[in-house]
Amino acid sequence: MDLQIQAQLRQSQKLVMTPALRQAIEILQYNAVELKAYIDEQMLENPVLEYSEEVDGTLRSELESKVELAQDTLDKIQWLSGDGQGYASYRANYYDPDQNYNYEQFATAGETLHDHLYSQLRMLRLAEKDYDLAKYLIDRIDAQGYLYIDIEEVKATFLIDSVSVEKMIAFLQTFEPFGVAARNLAECLTIQLRMKKIDDPIALQIIEFQLDDLANNRIKQIAKALEQSCDRVQQSCDLIKSLNPRPGLAYGKSANIRYLEPDIHLKKIDGEYVIFMNESAFPRLRLNHYYQTILQARQVDSATVNYINGKLNSALGVIKSLEQRSSTIYSVVAAIVDRQVEFFDKGPLYLKKLNLKDVADAVGVHESTVSRAINGKYLQCQRGIFELKFFFPSGVSSAESVKSVISDIIAHEDVHKPVSDQKIADQLAQIGVKISRRTIAKYRESLGIAGSAKRKRY
Numbered sequence: 001m002d003l004q005i006q007a008q009l010r011q012s013q014k015l016v017m018t019p020a021l022r023q024a025i026e027i028l029q030y031n032a033v034e035l036k037a038y039i040d041e042q043m044l045e046n047p048v049l050e051y052s053e054e055v056d057g058t059l060r061s062e063l064e065s066k067v068e069l070a071q072d073t074l075d076k077i078q079w080l081s082g083d084g085q086g087y088a089s090y091r092a093n094y095y096d097p098d099q100n101y102n103y104e105q106f107a108t109a110g111e112t113l114h115d116h117l118y119s120q121l122r123m124l125r126l127a128e129k130d131y132d133l134a135k136y137l138i139d140r141i142d143a144q145g146y147l148y149i150d151i152e153e154v155k156a157t158f159l160i161d162s163v164s165v166e167k168m169i170a171f172l173q174t175f176e177p178f179g180v181a182a183r184n185l186a187e188c189l190t191i192q193l194r195m196k197k198i199d200d201p202i203a204l205q206i207i208e209f210q211l212d213d214l215a216n217n218r219i220k221q222i223a224k225a226l227e228q229s230c231d232r233v234q235q236s237c238d239l240i241k242s243l244n245p246r247p248g249l250a251y252g253k254s255a256n257i258r259y260l261e262p263d264i265h266l267k268k269i270d271g272e273y274v275i276f277m278n279e280s281a282f283p284r285l286r287l288n289h290y291y292q293t294i295l296q297a298r299q300v301d302s303a304t305v306n307y308i309n310g311k312l313n314s315a316l317g318v319i320k321s322l323e324q325r326s327s328t329i330y331s332v333v334a335a336i337v338d339r340q341v342e343f344f345d346k347g348p349l350y351l352k353k354l355n356l357k358d359v360a361d362a363v364g365v366h367e368s369t370v371s372r373a374i375n376g377k378y379l380q381c382q383r384g385i386f387e388l389k390f391f392f393p394s395g396v397s398s399a400e401s402v403k404s405v406i407s408d409i410i411a412h413e414d415v416h417k418p419v420s421d422q423k424i425a426d427q428l429a430q431i432g433v434k435i436s437r438r439t440i441a442k443y444r445e446s447l448g449i450a451g452s453a454k455r456k457r458y
Contacts, residue, residue, distance in 0.1 A: 024321040028328060028369070031376030032263055032281040039283060042318055048291045048311040049318065052284040112252040113145060113180070114138060120175050133158055133168050137181070145180040145248030146188070147172075179247040186211060192243045202228060203236040214240060217454040230458035262380035264333050266344065273337050273344060275330060281377075282326045285319050287312065328365065332373040335362040336391045343391075344381055348404040349431060354392050383408075402428070402435060403443045410449055418452040 030038060043049045117138045126134065136154070141147050147169065154165050172181040178195040182188035189207050193200065206214055210222045214237055223233040244250075263281040267274050291308050294300060336359060342350035356367040363370065374388035393401045406424055413419045419427075421440040428435055441451075449455075 020317055020321075023317060024324055025372065027318075027321045028325045029372035029375050030325075032261060032278075034376070035281070036283070039285070039318075046311050046315055046318075048288050048308070048315040049285050050288045052286045113141065113143060113248040116177075116251050117141070117172075117175055117180065129158070130168065133160070133165075134172060137168060137172055141181055141248070143248050143252065144246040145177065145182070147181045147183055177244070177247040177250060179244060185245055188245060188247065189240060189243050192247075198239070200236055200239055202226060202232060203239050206233070206236055206240060217450075217456060219456075219458045223458075234458045260378060260385060262378045262385050263329070264377070264379045266333075266337060266379055266381040268344075268382070273341070275333055275337065277326060277330060282329075283322070285315075285322060287315055287319075328363075328369065329373050329377060331363045331365075332359055332370055333379065333388070335359045336388065338362070340391050344383065347383065347408045348401060349408070349427075351391070351393060351401050351404070356392065399443070402433065403447055405433075406440065406443055407447055407449070410444075410455070413455075415455070415457040418455040420452045 027035065027038065039049075118135075121131070121134055121138065124131075133154075136157070137147060137149065140149050151162055151165055154160075155162060158164075169181060173191050174195065175181065179188040179192045182191055186207050190204065193203060193207075205226055206222060210225060213222045213225075219230050219233055219237065222228075222237070223230045226233065261278065261280065263278050265276040265278060267276065291312065295305060295308055336354070337344065339354055339358065339362075340352060342352070356370045360367045360370045374392070377388045379386055379388060390400065390404075405428065409419060409424055409427060421437045421444065424444075425435055425437050425440050428440075444451075
């Protein structure tokens with residue numbers, strides 16, 4: 001066999017992963033939180049980068065708000081300590097609901113219910129024995145705000161009678177959040193009505209005698225028992241449902257709350273959908289003019305020139321990648337809106353099947369680019385806030401899409417004749433989505449929506 005080595009010239013196209021391309025890809029896939037962290041890191045490393053005027057104004061506004069909040073807090077502290085009375089004189093008779101004062105103004109992020117109650121207790125001038133008793137009781141309030149104690153044990157511990165214990169419990173029940181220190185649900189709801197000065201004798205009767213019927217929406221039975229009209233009972237039931245059965249749960253979770261801010265807003269103006277990019281999710285940067293003027297100075301050493309030029313080139317790369325990110329996401333969203341316009345007009349029933357390739361072809365990019373562009377990004381429209389991935393279902397029968405449809409159907413139902421699970425299944429079947437009644441019930445329950453019998457209003 002004759003083996004020969006030959007040199008051949010072959011022309012081909014290859015995508016070279018340059019640092020600039022790698023940076024653009026990395027920035028594109030960031031969500032708003034990740035992008036802010038990335039920009040903060042870049043600005044720490046590169047003094048040439050700075051926010052544009054629009055974002056600077058936002059930052060100044062946030063700073064001014066913080067200053068005003070600090071001054072407001074200082075004013076409260078001065079009021080509390082100014083004449084040696086402050087809160088004690090304010091609470092001389094335990095509590096006056098007519099006063100327009102809210103203890104939640106003092107609540108801090110992550111503050112627990114016990115912390116919040118202790119902060120109110122410390123502001124009071126109580127005898128040492130009363131203070132110890134109040135603290136003892138607060139320690140026995142659970143996370144939901146309910147007090148669980150053995151009266152006999154408290155009497156033996158503090159050598160006091162039942163009247164003194166009940167008096168202190170009643171005192172703690174004037175603390176915020178209203179309903180705290182209750183021993184059961186009925187007492188919790190009653191406290192809230194009393195502290196809010198709501199006079200509704202029908203509501204009080206329902207709380208005391210008909211809570212089980214209320215839980216099961218048995219309005220007719222309640223009306224018959226109380227000899228009232230269904231309409232009158234419905235009003236009182238609505239009032240009771242507006243109260244908080246677990247007042248303590250508002251505390252101790254601040255650090256875990258994720259506040260969702262949409263990246264894109266979609267509004268219909270003069271019959272056309274217009275896309276607005278959220279400035280906080282798409283920050284604009286610029287070059288710091290000071291460093292540019294340094295380069296124009298005559299007496300600048302070469303090391304300084306090289307350093308600034310390097311930082312300027314790096315900053316320009318970041319700015320270009322951010323602009324490309326905004327342009328790509330805008331184009332992707334525009335393509336999504338164009339193909340899902342019926343969803344925005346009519347609701348979840350009209351969500352169409354859509355895949356990454358459809359949008360990629362429309363925008364003129366690779367499917368992986370579309371995937372990165374929609375990753376962790378959210379759109380707000382008249383129908384709510386949706387992750388961009390929502391608009392790429394495998395079909396309207398996907399679980400999340402069906403849940404959205406169920407929620408939309410129930411939101412627009414006749415409250416006097418709410419739709420049953422079977423009727424929802426029938427409506428879905430009309431558009432070719434075959435799902436059993438049991439599956440509908442499962443999805444409805446996962447959304448926290450009660451059955452039709454409990455949703456009915458009179």
